Amino acid sequence: LVFLAWKSARSAMKPGAPAVKPVIATGPGRAYAKGLMLHLTNPKAILFFGSLYAIGVPPGAAPADVALVFAAIGLQSAIIFHGYAILFSSGAASAAYARMRRWFDGACAAFFAFAAFKIMTARLS
Numbered sequence: 001l002v003f004l005a006w007k008s009a010r011s012a013m014k015p016g017a018p019a020v021k022p023v024i025a026t027g028p029g030r031a032y033a034k035g036l037m038l039h040l041t042n043p044k045a046i047l048f049f050g051s052l053y054a055i056g057v058p059p060g061a062a063p064a065d066v067a068l069v070f071a072a073i074g075l076q077s078a079i080i081f082h083g084y085a086i087l088f089s090s091g092a093a094s095a096a097y098a099r100m101r102r103w104f105d106g107a108c109a110a111f112f113a114f115a116a117f118k119i120m121t122a123r124l125s
Helices: 002-013 028-040 043-056 063-088 091-121
Strands: none
Touching: 002 091, 028 043, 028 063, 043 063, 063 091
16 A cells, blocks of 8 residues: 555656557457456455455355355446446546546545555554
């Protein structure tokens, strides 16, 4: 979290729009596979969902209950990621984000730093 706070703060301090790489045309299947692999190899996602399962699935849960949790989280993730894709594929949303990027990065930096501080100062009982 400290590293993410530092990166977000550095990004918030940079004026102007970030460099955008040109989009390489691929088929929908290849784009989906690339996005899926990016998400499945993201350590933040792995740690988040691992902690979610550790809290939300009790020890000794029936396989059907575990499958239901996996299906519900998979559906929720698919809806959110498709929503992001639709939202940010519009020129107006991309332009608005580009204008507000520094504010978003600054807010994320503050949130990450606060969360890191709370975790580092938490007392285990």
